Amino acid sequence: MANGVREVGGALPQPAPGGAENQGVSDAPAGGFVQLLTPDGERVDSVTTADGTTYTVDFTDDEYRELYRDLVTVRRLDAEATALQRQGELGIWASLLGQEAAQVGSGRALRAQDMAFPTYREHGVLYTRGIDPIMPFGLFRGVDQGGWDPNEFKFNTYTIVIGAQTLHATGYAMGITMDGKTGNADGEAVIAYFGDGATSQGDVNEAFVWSGVFNAPIVFFCQNNQYAISEPLERQTRIPLYRRALGYGFPGVRIDGNDVLASYAVTRAALDQARNGQGPTLIEAYTYRMGAHTSSDDPTRYRIASEVESWKAKDPIARMKAFLTKQQLADDTFFGEIDEAAKKLALDLRERVLAMPDPQPVTLFDNVYPHGSPEIAAQKAEFERYHATFEGSAH
Amino acid sequence: MSETITLGKALNHGLRRALEDDSKVIIMGEDVGKLGGVFRITDGLQKDFGEDRVIDTPLAESGIVGTAVGLAIRGYRPVCEIQFDGFVFPAFNQIVAQVAKMFYRSLGNVRLPIVIRIPFGGGIGAVEHHSESPEALFAHIPGLKVVSCSNPADAYTMIRQAIRSDDPIVFFEPKRRYWEKGEVELDAPLAGAFPLHSARVARPGTDATILAYGPMVRTSLDAATAAAEDGRNLEVIDLRSLSPLDMDTVYASVRRTGRAVVVHEAPGNLGLGAELAARITEECFYSLEAPVLRVTGYDVPYPAARVEEDYLPDLDRVLDAVDRSFGW
Numbered sequence: 236m237a238n239g240v241r242e243v244g245g246a247l248p249q250p251a252p253g254g255a256e257n258q259g260v261s262d263a264p265a266g267g268f269v270q271l272l273t274p275d276g277e278r279v280d281s282v283t284t285a286d287g288t289t290y291t292v293d294f295t296d297d298e299y300r301e302l303y304r305d306l307v308t309v310r311r312l313d314a315e316a317t318a319l320q321r322q323g324e325l326g327i328w329a330s331l332l333g334q335e336a337a338q339v340g341s342g343r344a345l346r347a348q349d350m351a352f353p354t355y356r357e358h359g360v361l362y363t364r365g366i367d368p369i370m371p372f373g374l375f376r377g378v379d380q381g382g383w384d385p386n387e388f389k390f391n392t393y394t395i396v397i398g399a400q401t402l403h404a405t406g407y408a409m410g411i412t413m414d415g416k417t418g419n420a421d422g423e424a425v426i427a428y429f430g431d432g433a434t435s436q437g438d439v440n441e442a443f444v445w446s447g448v449f450n451a452p453i454v455f456f457c458q459n460n461q462y463a464i465s466e467p468l469e470r471q472t473r474i475p476l477y478r479r480a481l482g483y484g485f486p487g488v489r490i491d492g493n494d495v496l497a498s499y500a501v502t503r504a505a506l507d508q509a510r511n512g513q514g515p516t517l518i519e520a521y522t523y524r525m526g527a528h529t530s531s532d533d534p535t536r537y538r539i540a541s542e543v544e545s546w547k548a549k550d551p552i553a554r555m556k557a558f559l560t561k562q563q564l565a566d567d568t569f570f571g572e573i574d575e576a577a578k579k580l581a582l583d584l585r586e587r588v589l590a591m592p593d594p595q596p597v598t599l600f601d602n603v604y605p606h607g608s609p610e611i612a613a614q615k616a617e618f619e620r621y622h623a624t625f626e627g628s629a630h
Numbered sequence: 631m632s633e634t635i636t637l638g639k640a641l642n643h644g645l646r647r648a649l650e651d652d653s654k655v656i657i658m659g660e661d662v663g664k665l666g667g668v669f670r671i672t673d674g675l676q677k678d679f680g681e682d683r684v685i686d687t688p689l690a691e692s693g694i695v696g697t698a699v700g701l702a703i704r705g706y707r708p709v710c711e712i713q714f715d716g717f718v719f720p721a722f723n724q725i726v727a728q729v730a731k732m733f734y735r736s737l738g739n740v741r742l743p744i745v746i747r748i749p750f751g752g753g754i755g756a757v758e759h760h761s762e763s764p765e766a767l768f769a770h771i772p773g774l775k776v777v778s779c780s781n782p783a784d785a786y787t788m789i790r791q792a793i794r795s796d797d798p799i800v801f802f803e804p805k806r807r808y809w810e811k812g813e814v815e816l817d818a819p820l821a822g823a824f825p826l827h828s829a830r831v832a833r834p835g836t837d838a839t840i841l842a843y844g845p846m847v848r849t850s851l852d853a854a855t856a857a858a859e860d861g862r863n864l865e866v867i868d869l870r871s872l873s874p875l876d877m878d879t880v881y882a883s884v885r886r887t888g889r890a891v892v893v894h895e896a897p898g899n900l901g902l903g904a905e906l907a908a909r910i911t912e913e914c915f916y917s918l919e920a921p922v923l924r925v926t927g928y929d930v931p932y933p934a935a936r937v938e939e940d941y942l943p944d945l946d947r948v949l950d951a952v953d954r955s956f957g958w
Contacts, residue, residue, distance in 0.1 A: 352700075382737025385703055392736050396727050402693055403728070406700025413656075413682050413706070437720070441693035448688060602738040603772055605796035609827075610874045611772075 262549050266475050268489040268521050271496035274549045276557025282497075284488060290500040296564050302495050303559055304573050305339040306552045309359040311577035312368050315585055316358075316375070320530040324589060325375045329356045333493070333525030336551030337458050339363055340498025341520070344506060345426060348389070352404035352427045355393040356458075360428065364390050368580070372588050379594065398436030401427045401455065405442045408451035408509075417452045422510030425453040426502070432463025434479065435471045443483040443517070452509035454502060455480075455517045458492060460524035465537040477519035485515045492522030493551040523549070596622070631817050638808035640782035641671050643816060644789035645709065649679050652707060655793055658685040658694055659711030659747075668713055669749055669808055691721035695746065699728055702742040709793055715750040716759025716932075722767075729798045730773030741796045745789075749805035750778075751845045751895050752942055755935040762932050763896035765844075768800045769873040769905075776873040777826060778802040780847035782812035784830070784870065791826040802872075804845035827871035829879040835865030838889035838952055841880060841906055843869040846893045846943060853948035862952065872902060880906065881913050888919035889955045893943050898926035920958035923951045 262274055269282045269290050281291035294302070313331050320328040331338060338359030345351060351360055355374075362368055366388050374381035374393060385391040394400035404427035416423045433439050434457060446453050459476055461468050472479070480487025488505070490497040498520060505516035523546040527534050559565040600615040635643070648655045657672055663686035666673030676684035687694050691712060698708035712718045718725075725746065732740045752761030769776045775797045779785040785803070792799040824830065832847055833854050842850040847868045854864040865883050869875065884890045890910055892903035907922035925943045933941050 379737055380731075380735040382735065382739065384736065384739035387739075391703070392732070392740070394728075396723065399696065399724065399728055402696025402724065403700035403703065405693075406697030406702075407704045408700070409697060410701045410704030410706055414704075438692055438696055438724075441688070441690045441696065444688050444690065445693050445697055602734050602736075604775065605733060605738075605741050608775075608874045 263491070264475070264489070264521055266489065268491050269497045269501055270491035270494050271500060272494045272554055272558055274493070274554050276554045276561055278496075278558060278562075286486065288488075288504070290497070290504060292496045292500045294496075299559060299562075299564055300569070302339060302343065302499075303552075303555045303565070304576070305343065305359075305363060306335045306495060306555060307573050308577045308580060309335050309339060309362050310552060311574075311581045312362070312584055313358060315581035316372070317526070317530065319585060319588055320375070325372070325530075326377045328375055328530045329528070330526040330530075331356055331359050333523050333546065333551070334458055334460060335359055336495035336555075337456075337492040337498050337520035337522050340495040341426065341456050341502040341518075344499045344502035345389075346424075346506070346510075348421075348423045349506060349510075350385075350389050350391070350404075350407055350423070350425045352391040352400040352407070352425065353393055354397075354400065354428050354430065354433075355395050356430075357393075357428050361390060364388060366390060368584055369587050372584075373591065376588060376591055378591055398429055398433040398438040398442075401429055401433070401439045401442035402445070404453055405446045405449075405451055408446065408453040409449050411452050412449065417510055418512040420507070420511065422512070423452065424506045424509040425451075426456050426506065427453060428456050428458065430463065431457065431459040431461065431468050431471055431476060432466065433457070434476055443479070443515075446515040447483045447485055450512070450514040452512070453515045454505045454509055455515060456502065457517065457519045458522055459519050460492075460522050462524055462528070462534075462538070464528040464532060465534075467538075475519070477517060480517035485517065487517040487519065489519040489521055492520030493549045493554070495551060495555060632813055632815050634811050634813050635782055636809050636811050637779070637782045637785050637804070638669060638671055640786040640812075640814050641789050641803065642673055642675070643814070644786045645672060645675060646678075648709070648790050648793040649675065649683060652793075654705060655707045655709065656683045656685060656701065657709045657711065658687050658698060660687060660689055660694075660713050662686060662711050667711060669805065671747075671803075671808075672711065691717055691719075692724050695721040695724040695729060695744070698744050699724065699732065699742060702744050703740060707743045707793060709745045709747060712746060712748045714760045715748055715762040715764055718746075718748055718764065721746075725768070725774070725800070726771050730771045734773060742798050743793075743796045744798045745792045745801050746799070747789075747801045747803060749808075750802045751804055751806060752932060752938050753806040753845065755938070757935070758932070761938065763894065763927065765800075765802050765872055766896055766901045769902065774798055774800055774873065775827065775871070776800045776802065777871050778804065778844035779870070780804060780807065780832075780842075780844055780868050782810070782814050784868075786814045786816070787818075787820065787823045788826060788870065790820055791823065794820070795826060802844055807845050807848060810848065827874055827876060829870055829876035830868045831865065831879070831883070832868040833864070833866040835863040835887070837863045837887055838865070838891060838955055839880070839883040839887045840864055840866045840891050840893060840948065840952075841869060842866065842893040843872060843902075844895075846895060849943060849945060850893050850948060853945045853952070856945060857949060857952060862956075864952065869902075875906070875909070877909055877913070880910065884910055884914045885917040888917055889952075890918075890922045891925060891948065891951045891955060892922065893925045893948055895927050895942055897929045898924050899929045901926055920955045923955055925951045
């Protein structure tokens with residue numbers, strides 16, 4: 236870290252503008268990361284980390300092409316959501332722009348029996364689980380609070396309070412162990428998503444402690460997109476985030492978060508270790524939030540254009556496209572078809588979002604308690620009585 | 631089989647029964663295993679049910695409740711022990727922002743049958759953070775239910791009912807009454823018991839209604855005994871459920887007596903007494919002979935042990951309030 240030396244006798248260390256680590260010529264941060272596909276689309280056969288683990292992927296041509304389709308599709312759907320927000324059809328949107336490879340790679344690494352605990356930005360992971368992409372739009376349009384069944388989709392509800400879901404994921408993973416569902420290749424595992432800002436939360440650190448001491452089958456997948464709204468990474472940590480894992484007693488691996496192959500390879504290996512009973516892993520996916528924190532944010536106030544430009548050169552989709560082209564796995568016809576299919580999905584999504592009905596006002600009293608409450612029943616009855624007094628009037 | 635046991639032992643029996651009845655019930659907390667909890671409420675349970683079902687956790691309250699959420703999503707029924715009232719606040723976010731809201735957020739898809747046990751209240755000569763009464767903070771939160779037991783028989787029934795309920799429940803235990811004894815029917819089936827969220831007329835009376843819960847029920851009953859010597863026949867209601875409140879029982883009593891005094895250890899400002907007074911005034915206005923009065927802790931941080939008896943409501947302060955009520 237640039238701020239590893241404490242300044243004497245004065246102010247707190249200040250983050251370098253734009254994030255000091257990103258100013259170098261290399262696309263890898265100091266300390267390196269696992270990268271299997273370079274920004275130029277060159278395939279790296281395998282990477283062996285300091286602990287002796289070797290990471291690689293063995294995809295068929297079709298699988299490479301499908302990963303590309305995923306990346307393009309989740310970006311296109313995300314762009315549609317951003318447009319819907321700008322047109323006043325969503326209250327807010329948290330864009331995943333720039334983080335497609337981290338999400339698609341890790342999401343595709345999940346096996347059917349694995350459980351994911353997202354933040355509120357994991358639309359790409361949701362898509363890879365085979366879930367209808369409209370599912371989180373109830374939340375962002377304001378017609379519900381994100382009401383789906385986590386156990387049906389193996390995908391927990393979006394969690395907005397930063398880091399809280401890492402403890403839920405840890406508890407769920409403890410339950411897997413208690414159910415005797417670890418210790419072999421068919422075992423279950425959990426993935427918990429969070430960001431660089433969340434690593435400062437007490438809950439995330441407690442989740443690390445708990446999963447460590449209970450040897451929980453969990454992968455902590457940190458998308459380090461360099462900013463917690465406006466605050467750069469240097470305000471959250473003075474060591475690389477993946478190295479935090481050492482203090483909790485489990486492995487930490489940093490990957491090129493814009494490389495879908497690295498994201499897949501490392502997550503798959505970590506999940507399989509977890510399901511085999513070898514405990515947690517922290518993965519730091521080193522990436523960049525190309526857009527705003529949410530549609531309510533203005534990133535020009537806290538980061539410089541050249542930094543954004545430098546990350547454009549590391550784009551996760553462009554490098555996959557370059558790879559497919561160089562390897563002659565795809566041509567312009569293929570790319571055109573993918574774009575067209577993604578556009579069709581996006582327009583379908585748009586139509587269905589616009590058709591989402593507003594909830595009936597009286598439903599605001601529903602689902603407060605599984606067993607109900609006489610107090611809420613009374614308030615609901617009073618609400619209905621009051622509204623009935625307007626019947627037939629102009630209100 | 632009826633036995634005379636302490637309130638603490640009644641809770642211990644209730645937890646044991648719950649563990650026996652449902653293999654999904656687990657107990658988690660600090661020192662709940664080998665030690666049996668600092669108040670020994672979980673004494674012997676880890677030995678009999680194993681370390682997977684009676685879990686000594688890391689020393690992190692948010693972790694206790696946060697992992698309980700995940701375990702509940704997985705199908706477990708966690709019973710979390712918070713060691714002392716004043717230690718619940720690191721878990722406050724998980725309780726208020728997650729436990730209370732998950733059923734609502736998920737449109738009824740996720741039930742969190744979690745019980746959060748909290749020994750509460752003062753009178754044990756403890757240091758700071760060991761004698762507080764934060765129940766109103768939880769009763770204020772939609773999505774949580776809040777109860778408090780006052781005697782061994784109720785404790786035995788209520789803890790099992792709370793664990794069996796699919797609602798998330800904050801269960802306040804009157805720590806200074808842990809050692810008080812009473813008769814408990816250990817074999818009585820839960821099916822025939824009173825509803826969990828119902829109040830109990832602890833002492834029938836005609837002249838004024840005393841509303842109390844947890845540790846103050848004993849104090850109020852003692853006050854009623856003393857008042858009887860002065861010819862005043864006080865009715866004492868043990869609320870048992872703080873959210874929701876069983877107001878039908880309260881209204882019926884106040885309509886008969888015309889006077890109500892609320893007693894609790896927690897500070898008066900915005901406490902349960904304020905809510906009870908407001909509702910009684912709204913519903914029983916023409917039956918009231920006097921304003922609803924409150925006997926509570928003062929609006930100060932819980933004081934040092936040497937002066938806690940001056941802070942806590944006691945028999946004399948209850949009788950003083952009754953006198954004031956009759957002065958109208």
